[in-house]
Structure formats: structure tokens, C-alpha cells
Amino acid sequence: MPTIKIKDLEFKKIITAAKIDEKVMELANQINHDYKDKAPVFLPILNGSFMFASDLMKAVKIPCRVSFVKISSYSGTASTGQLKTLIGHDESLFNQDIIIVEDIVDTGLTLEKIIEELRGLGAKSVEAITLLRKQPAREKKIDVKYVGFDLENEFVLGYGLDYDGLGRNYTDIYTAL
Numbered sequence: 645m646p647t648i649k650i651k652d653l654e655f656k657k658i659i660t661a662a663k664i665d666e667k668v669m670e671l672a673n674q675i676n677h678d679y680k681d682k683a684p685v686f687l688p689i690l691n692g693s694f695m696f697a698s699d700l701m702k703a704v705k706i707p708c709r710v711s712f713v714k715i716s717s718y719s720g721t722a723s724t725g726q727l728k729t730l731i732g733h734d735e736s737l738f739n740q741d742i743i744i745v746e747d748i749v750d751t752g753l754t755l756e757k758i759i760e761e762l763r764g765l766g767a768k769s770v771e772a773i774t775l776l777r778k779q780p781a782r783e784k785k786i787d788v789k790y791v792g793f794d795l796e797n798e799f800v801l802g803y804g805l806d807y808d809g810l811g812r813n814y815t816d817i818y819t820a821l
């Protein structure tokens with residue numbers, strides 16, 4: 645099986661672009677059904693979810709908005725340590741049905757923090773969709789309504805996901821050998 649090498653690591657393909665396409669259609673159809681009388685705001689978390697969000701949005705057929713956001717980490721006061729906050733949302737999120745779009749949920753800490761922040765902004769409803777979910781998120785029963793593929797604990801890249809900033813451009817998903 646052909647592998648790719650990025651920096652010091654070698655990766656093998658585990659999910660093909662065709663399988664991803666199929667799954668994206670399936671997830672979009674669920675959203676088309678669940679939100680048929682609503683106009684949700686999709687909130688893709690950059691950078692990792694750009695490719696997934698783009699394909700998903702093309703398959704979503706209900707009226708909807710999209711606003712790409714980032715998580716900024718900055719040092720807070722000595723007592724609070726690292727704080728993370730959502731930046732870049734241009735739409736008002738008050739009273740909106742929000743769907744957070746993630747590439748991968750690992751420990752779920754990032755997602756939990758975002759959900760808490762969105763509730764604080766007065767969102768009407770907050771759900772999440774992720775293409776990939778790792779074992780720790782399943783163990784912690786992190787609340788993700790739409791999940792593409794479940795993984796164990798392996799490191800993956802491609803289709804938006806990176807290894808040290810590299811590898812986001814591949815259309816398939818790879819895991820380290």
C-alpha cells in the first residue's frame with residue numbers, strides 16, 4: 645500500500661476520499677431532515693474543518709448561514725491560566741440554531757468550551773457535527789449529535805487535518821505507521 649512521508653513520520657491511508665464523500669452526504673441528509681423548518685448557522689472551527697465544512701455545506705439543501713471561527717488561546721491571569729475563546733463570528737448568534745463543525749473531537753475539551761461559550765451568547769440551540777471522533781470523547785460521552793467515523797487513539801492527517809501544519813491538503817485520511 646502506498647504511504648506518504650511527512651517530516652519524520654510515515655502515514656498510510658485509512659479512509660478514502662470516496663468513503664468520506666459518502667459519509668458527508670449521509671450526514672448532510674440527516675441535517676436536511678432535522679433542520680428542515682429552521683435556518684441554522686454553521687460554525688466551522690478553523691483551520692482543521694475547512695475541507696469538511698466546504699463539502700458538507702454543498703450537500704446541505706436547507707436555508708442556512710455559515711461563519712468560520714477560530715479558537716484563540718491566550719494567557720489569562722495567573723489564577724485562570726490558559727483561556728480559550730471563540731473569535732471571528734460575524735453573524736449574531738443570539739437566538740440562533742447553531743451547528744458547530746469540527747474535523748475531529750479527541751478529548752472533547754475544545755468542544756465543551758465552545759458549547760459553553762455559545763450558550764452564554766444566547767444561542768437558541770447548539771449541536772455539533774464532527775467528521776472524526778476519538779476514543780477519549782466516547783469515554784467521556786461528549787455530546788456530539790452527528791459523527792462521521794469513530795477512531796481509536798491514533799494520530800490522523802489529511803482532509804483538513806494536519807501534522808505540524810502539514811498534510812491538510814490530502815483528500816484522503818491517513819494514520820501514522
Ligand code: IMP
Binds near residue numbers: 806
Ligand atoms: P480536543 O480538545 O482534545 O477534542 O482536540 C480537538 C482538536 O485537536 C482538533 O480540532 C484538532 O485540531 C486537534 N487534533 C486532535 N487529534 C488530532 C489528530 O489525530 N490529527 C490532527 N489534529 C488533531
